[in-house]
Amino acid sequence: MPFQGTEIEALGYAGIFLGVLLAFEGLRQVLGRKETLNEVRNRRMRMIGRGATASDVLQILKPRHDRWALERMPLIGTLPQALRQAGVAIRPQTFVAACFLGAACMAIVASAVVPPAVGAGVAALLCIVLPFFAVHKIKTRRMDALVAQLPDALDLMARGLRVGHPLNTTMASVARDMADPIASEFGVMVDQVAFGDDLVDAFADFADRTGVEDVRYMSVAVAIQHGTGGDLARVLATLGKVIRDRISMRKRIQAISAEGRLTSVFLSSLPLFILGATSITSPTYYAEVSGDPLFRPFAIIVCLLFAVNFVVMRRMVNFRI
Known part of the structure; x- marks a missing residue:
């Protein structure tokens, strides 16, 4: 028995309502995700506690830099780096395919109720624009949290160096004792060094992976000390103070x-x-x-x-x- 016009309209409204509800709930869970104290300590340590090896941890937290086919396209050319900085363990190809597939399905359902152009616009807004905006917001929030944690991490490393611990041990203490996101990022560097990477290269990868200016300062300081020698503890302590002053200045300017x-x-x-x-x-x-x-x-x-x-x-x- 073929569907009547009113039935098709009701199905269209139901599909639009379900699509909007799923999109809203997904964004709410992603943007408003909260973790308990035990969960927030260290994502890397949780993975190791579940039996993951160091190579498994590196594969998830530090994926390979495969060539992105859409890297020359505006807005989505930097999607792989944005997903890494947001801490979202999903391939960019899968993310883009899911967004466009969801937009196509919602546009087909919405076209039964509203004009096709309006349905396509609403579908693109909910299934393409909003997910990319959510990734950008998560990335910004995660990088801001990392910068806020960086002075404490540098102070912890400086204290360890002053009492005679090697740099690798101070990095491991940051990865073990501090919370995410900086704990997992330092843990990735510890695993890189354990697998044979050079210490300077590990810090350079950290700076490239995050794209944060303050992290690049730390990478340059470690590289200079590694090549020429010097009091690295004093350099890290000074850098931590400079980063704190920069954060304070940013907040003051935002208030003004x-x-x-x-x-x-x-x-x-x-x-x-x-x-x-x-x-x-x-x-x-x-x-x-x-x-x-x-x-x-x-x-x-x-x-x-x-x-x-x-x-x-x-x-x-x-x-x-």
């Missing part, structure tokens, strides 16, 4: 520029608010002139100016120290 950032958000969202309010209160305001030949060129110009305004305002209030 909070009013400007709020103003930029208000000014950037004001045209959208006016457009939405006008379309709701007077639907024929733009519809009456939409057939004019000059309407589309001027609409494109307004959209471009709006985008330029957003970028300029963002750069004016986005400070980085």
Whole structure:
């Protein structure tokens, strides 16, 4: 028995509701994931406790740098590095395939209820834009946590060096005693050295893997000390103090520029608010002139100016120290 129009419409609404619910729940679990104290200590140690070998740990926490076929494409060209920095153990090919497959399924279901163009746009927003945005937010949060932990890790290494421990032992103490994400990253370096990698190369890989400027400073300091000698404990302690001062300066600048950032958000969202309010209160305001030949060129110009305004305002209030 063929489905009636009302049944197809009901199935379409049910599919859209299920897709939105699954997307929201997935983002909620990813972005709002909380761990207990025992879980947060060290991801690497948990894997070893479950019986994983050092090679298994390296394979998951430090995957191979295979050539990414889409590395020249904007927005998704840096996806492999973003997934590594976010700590998401998933292949970029699988991630992209899942996003586009989900978008295609949702667009097909939504096209039974809304126009195909609208359904495709909603599907792309929920299944493509939101997952990539979630990865970016997780990466930013994880790298900020790593930078906040770095001064304590450097102090721990400096104290170990002062009492006579070798550098490898101080790295192992950071991997064992501190929490993630820095514990797992140092654990990867410890495993690299245990497998025969040079110490300087392990720190350089750490800097490349995270892409954090402060980590690169630490890598350069270890490389210089390894080649020329010197008091590495004093260098690490000084570097830890410098990183703390940089973090304090960033927070101070964020507090000072909070009013400007709020103003930029208000000014950037004001045209959208006016457009939405006008379309709701007077639907024929733009519809009456939409057939004019000059309407589309001027609409494109307004959209471009709006985008330029957003970028300029963002750069004016986005400070980085």
